[in-house]
Amino acid sequence: MTQEHTRDPWRLLLVEDDRELAGLLIEVLGDEGYAVDVAADGQRGLHLGLTRTYDVLVIDRRLPVVDGLDLLRRLRSRPVRSPVLLLTGMGSVHDRVDGLDAGADDYLVKPFDLDELTARLRALCRRSLEATDVLRIGSGRLHVGRREVVLADGERIALAAREFTLMWALARRPDTVYSRAELRRIVFEEAHAPSIVDTYVYYLRRKLGRRAVRTVRGLGYRLGAL
DSSP: OOOOOOOSSEEEEEEOOOHHHHHHHHHHHHHTTEEEEEESSHHHHHHHHHHSOOSEEEEESSOSSSOHHHHHHHHHTTTOOSOEEEEESOOSHHHHHHHHHHTOSEEEESSOOHHHHHHHHHHHHHHHHHOOOEEEETTEEEETTTTEEEOTTSOEEEOOHHHHHHHHHHHHSTTOOBOHHHHHHHHOTTOOOTTHHHHHHHHHHHHHOGGGEEEETTTEEEEOOO
């Protein structure tokens, strides 16, 4: 069933190091009704992609600091499920296959027509509304696209980016016990504080109840129940 989209305008992340092109796209996409955030390199794009929620992402393949394909793979592993349009000056079949295998939903070769770009973005946004990626958690559900938990009584609880990624990591393998070191590597790769996993488990329990994350004494954590 298609869900009604209530967010207005569409939120779009543009990761593009060409300032002139980025400026043009901000203007065009703004006229199309998008609220655009811009990152000039892959590292900034990664930060924004992991800490904010977007309806669609436009990523240039050749970026400074973190390459576009590497950025895309990192986002998909965390998980960021928003549709991605990859921009590139390389149009061979091999290059397109690499982009799609890395997690791109669509591929546009430079130079491109602006009308085609906006049409492709509209198609991606429509498709994302119709696709619901849901993980069951006991009697509740974790909605990947919306970064929220829906309880059995219908209550919706929004999760911050890292809270969501931690819950997703536990929910996708509900029978697995993760050590703190494993969760720190999966969820908090940029953080060095050893207590960060315990801190975010506390945050999840405060929002979802103490049973949401189980402690396995001497081993670590696993998914609980809602």
